[in-house]
Amino acid sequence: MASKVVDFNVHRDAPANEKEIRVMQPGPLLDIRNLRIEATVYPPGERPKNITLVDDVSVTLMRGQVLGLIGESGAGKSTIGLASMGYGRGGIRITGGEVILNNRNILQSGKMGLRKLRGREVCYVAQSAAAAFNPSHRLMDQVVEAALLHGTATRSEAERRAIGLFKKLGLPNPEDIGKRFPHQVSGGQLQRAMTAMALCSEPDLIVFDEPTTALDVTTQIDVLAAIREAIRDTGVAALYITHDFPVVAQVADEIMVLRHGKLVERGTTQQIIEQPREPYTRAYVSVRHIDQEQKAFHGPPVLTIDGVTAGYGNGVIKVLRDVSLDLHPGQTLAVVGESGSGKSTLARVVAGLLPPLAGRIQLDGHGLSPGLHGRSKEDLRQIQMIYQMADVAMNPRQTVATIIGRPLEFYFGMRGVDRDRRVAELLEKTELGQNLANRYPSELSGGQKQRVCIARALAARPKVIICDEVTSALDPLVAQGILKLLLSLQSDENTAYLFITHDLATVKSIADGIVVMYRGQIVRQGPKKQVLTPPFDSYTDLLLSSIPQMEVGWLDQAIKTRRMESGGN
Amino acid sequence: MNALSKLILHRLALGALTLWIVSFLIFAGVQFLPGDAATEILGQSATPETVAAFRKSLGLDLPFYLRYLEWLRAILHGNFGTALASGKDITEIIGPRLLNTSILAACAAVISVPLALCGGIVAALYRNTFIDRAINAVTLTWISFPEFFVAYILILILAVNTGVFPSLSQVDANMSLLDRASAIALPALTLAVVVMAHMMRMTRTSIVTLLGNQYIETARLKGVPEWRILVKHALPNALAPIANVVVLNLAYLITGVVVVEVVFVYPGLGQLIVDSVQKRDIPVVQACSLIFAATYVLLNLTADVLAIAVNPRLMHPK
Secondary structure (H helix, E strand, C coil), X not given: CHHHHHHHHHHHHHHHHHHHHHHHCCCCCEEEEEEEEEEEECCCCCCCEEEEEEEEEEEEECCCCEEEEECCCCCCHHXXXXXXXXXXXXXXXXXXXXXXXXXXXXXXXXXXHHHHHECCCEEEECCCHHHHCCCCCCHHHHHHHHHHHCCCXXXXXXXXXXXXXXXXXXXXXXXXXXXXXXXXXXHHHHHHHHHHHHHHCCCCEEEEECCCCCCCHHHHHHHHHHHHHHHHHHCCEEEEEECCHHHHHHHCCEEEXXXXXXXXXXXXXXXXXXXXXXXXXXHHHCCCCCCCCCCCCCCCCCEEEEEEEEEECCCCEEEEEEEEEEECCCCEEEEECCCCCCHHHHHHHHXXXXXXXXXXXXXXXXXXXXXXXXXCHHHHHHEEEECCCCHHHCCCCCCHHHHHHHHHXXXXXXXXXXXXHHHHHHHHHCCCCHHHCCCCHHHCCHHHHHHHHHHHHHHCCCCEEEEECCCCCCCHHHHHHHHHHHHHHHHHHCCEEEEEECCHHHHHHHCCEEEEEECCEEEEEEEHHHHCCCCCCHHHHHHHHCCCCCCCCHHHHHHHHCCCCCXXX | CHHHHHHHHHHHHHHHHXXXXXXXXXXXXXXXXXXXXXHHHHCCCCCHHXXXXXXXXXXXXXXXXXXXXXXXXXHHCCCCCECCCCCCEHHHHHHHHHHHXXXXXXXXXXXXXXXXXXXXXXXXXXXXXXXXXXXXXXXXXXXXXXXXXXXXXXXXXXXXXXXXXXXXXXXXXXXXHHHXXXXXXXXXXXXXXXXXXXXXXXXXXXXXXXXXXXXXXHHHHCCCCHHHHHHHHHHHHXXXXXXXXXXXXXXXXXXXXXXXXXXXXCCCHHHHHHHHHXXXXXXXXXXXXXXXXXXXXXXXXXXXXXXXXXXXXXXXXX
């Protein structure tokens, strides 16, 4: 019996010592030298070809340091993050360079060696925690799995540590939340739990891959604060990958800007934000500075929503309660709110996809039928929609010309040369160029796809366009281009936009009027300046104070001064 | 748990409805056959008067729906009627036969289910390698042959050439367990071979499909070994489709044994139904058909319940 106790102690002490030995080592924790990563792509109808995802990138990271990797999609930031764990997604190959972690090149440590360091020396926090947790296992089992697997703790130790981390990360009921299944907790809580999972095996390095991107702005601020606290308290080093400058400015000591798999520049957070050296970084940092003068509107509105209540399941679940608003010709009316606030349901009601339970919708002074079937072709033409996901809003088997030509045929009966001329005109208007007419959606970039969707909506010459999160899936610079296009089209055609978004930065720059929605009700509405001028109601205050600002130290300030806690998502 | 029991009750009610419809179809179907029990028993030489009198004594002169209701009422009381050929109570005839078939099916299941699951996991672990292809090829070959052919091959190898097992599976109530096992080894093996391929391929496919999920990547990035990823992270999420295909194959083991039982002269339900069809013993055929239908309904119900039981979203609602 006695010897067993001794054994147990020896076993328990050993990993701690091992960790101490790692910490004592001199030199950088992670030293990536001249990394080159390639992949083979199989474009339809062409020969497979090799593409370079990361080209000659070097990264050094000291112990306890937080390095932000920032760039648009395709910049190679996630690929570099995963390479620091010796991992490549799909057919990705590391074809050059060294990844030196704790003074050894992990690219030469073989399958077994990599397995031993993953989850022990380096851990990973994914963008979508909801997809990254196994739906079949309780949270606790997944949080402690790596620590148990690598023998760095006994089960009870690991669980105790996990509960401590749950507490530190601000999860409700830290003692019991581990017994829940992933579907039983919210997205923000899962993201915290995922951070706890990474910290539980006490690694030297954590790779955070866009950990707050999928969250609502009001949830993001708390999760971001929790992650930063956890990094500071545990002294773990981190690679923080994101496309969002204001976010990385709150957590990172240094920032590396990447583009097309190459390094643009590296510097301290302060320097990159305040004095970016490279033109690309300068453009990136100032992305949010479109300034649209707020227009004033008189005369009759084009669209009136009057006391609309709507819901699902025969009205058992009410998503909208007594919503009223006016939209004027040429106006951009932004509808903002977090997910579940009813803003997309409002779009469905206006479009006629969901007949409301009560209330009326008027277009140009005449009543619109609540459902799609009762509306005339003319009514249908006047209200068009642009969606968040441009790829799934287009038929992949149709060419751009067919997609844009369809409303021309349907609403105006245009055929042949007339139609082709108008399609070409619309392509010019949306800055696409006529040579794209015969391409298929899969051959276009994200921004180009969204432009095709805009051209399709414009083809109907509508009075109202409902824009449902049209820039949310796009990179900042591309999104900026789309917004500018929408504004210039509006000044040409005098179209009214019902602009649904959760992104307040966009709203601030382009809206004329703002409607703030919270739990299915309008809590504040009016012209932009008025809505954005204090005094605020508590929710608008929370929403506005949660928008990440491009300045170091914003996060602390925002949490200190806000009046309302976010909903605990 | 309340939602679960409600669901089970709902499925049970649907199962009862299905059985009722099936009972009607069986009864109606048999009515369409030329001749009836009276002509069958009395033979062709009987005078029309004798046939009519006999019909009356059997109650066959009553309208269709009355006879159906009477039959249904008797079955609900556990009484399947009497066999025409032997005059015995059908429940007594079917009882031991059903037991024999169940034992055979159970043996085949005990051999095939674990082998199929392990085979499927191994194939998934070594997917797209030689091992995977070999497992695939072997199982495909097995299901491509008709089962009587598999049976004869097994008889040739294991009974004729080596004499390990008897080629005829004659069993009776007084046999020792070992003798009985030896007697039914060949039909059990034949059935196992026939059903294994389907289950194995489904297991492999269900697991491999899940490997594209992000939580699998999470596990890989924790340093979890590949076999453990399959067993611990993929398999629990694949259980619903696997349970479904396993149960379907178990149902086949009960209802699809006809050919195998005939080949091995095994006194099970399959033999009984074949004999009864030959003898036009309609009440027995009806009873056997109803038992087969009930087996299918019950096993499918089990599959539904299992699929619910392994789904944490249904077992642990928000």
